[in-house]
Amino acid sequence: MALLANAAVLLGKEVRTEFRSRELLSTTMVFVLIVVVVFSFTFDPTTNESRRFGPGLLWMAFLFAASLMLQPCFLREQVNDTLGALRLAVSDPFAIFLAKICANTLFLLLTELLMLPVFAALFNVSFRVQLPGILLTFFLGSLGISIVGTALAVISAQARMRELLLPLLLLPLLTPILVVSTEVTIRLMQPEPYLEWQGIGLMAGFDVVFLTVLWLFGEYLLEE
């Protein structure tokens, strides 16, 4: 219970500071918007083309937006050594990860949901019928990106080539969940859309495995 209570307090702080500065949300939203708009001009977005290229494009934009978002999540804790203060204050260091993962997932999901109508309008597709499936796919995909990204963000924050290191480590590790997320989204954009439960299961499995690894070994990542 102490773990969840600590994580809730930490999440509250993450949300409060982000909505006060709006640094991460504005950056990622502008980035995704630019990608979606630019690609809508590069090819004629008929409905069939959108169904073929759209999901891949969308997840690529989310991935790069996430890497922008994840980079500062532990760098900000280094400015005044607040990570040290957090480690002294919490009873279980996993609470720090849990709060960061929840915050990153929330911010990424918010970006995705705000960009979805823009994508639908520019690429001539409708998500209205498949909305619950899209939401579930976006949630599990964003959660996976956040879990792996948060773990790698704490590693890269202590490295010299930190700006390069995070994307370099992030992309190969996220390939499985990105492929599955894209495949599931493609199915949801078919003329007769359906939710591919096997893909959903794989995404959930990916999230559980990496969350467990982080729970077991996360404390070592926080050490100086």
Place this chain on the structure above:
Amino acid sequence: MPAAPVRSIGLQFDQVDKRYGAVYALRNLTLSIAAGECVAIAGRNGSGKTTLLRVAAQLVRPTRGLITFSSGAEHPRPAIGFVAHATMVYDELTAVENLIFFAKLQGVSEAKTCADELLREVGLEDRKDSLVRTFSRGMRQRVAIARALLGQPSLLLFDEPATGLDAESNAWLTEHLRKLRDTGCTILMSLHGESALAHLATRAIRLEGGGVIADTRRGAMFQSIFAAAGC
């Protein structure tokens, strides 16, 4: 705030090494600090004072050796108050938000009351709703000290706590630490420069090259430790 007696913690460093690459920050350090002691650590820049405190706070894992706490707890982190070189508070939060946040994490009951009381004690009551990023160095240091005192810690680790403090705040800190020392709180503080805080110490240690080269309790040797360390 420090009136109630605390459950003291003693600590023991047993052949501790901390190495950064090829450089030893601590080398074969063996040191025993009894519960309730107030220890001043002196030493030149790079002598290992900060590393010793961070190892004691369990923020840094030693390369070799063992740290044990006399309370018997494996991780007595919530009972440790630590003031580091950095302020360890969030610039984007107000002073009171910072203290309430850390108080809640530490499980302090009545976090708001506790935060208000500490801010009043450090003289920041009228600026408690201002963002920390608008504060001067000395004001930030006062917030840092207030944060370290949350939850009545039984072990205080202070790394040059008087940095940036004016004479009035310095006097307050000295008086506050005196009360804490008298209630049985174990205090370990690194000092640099002439400081009234040195007079609080019941024991002085001088570090050089990551090891203890002088260790004395009050007496003729006491002031010479600070003089020899260039403080």
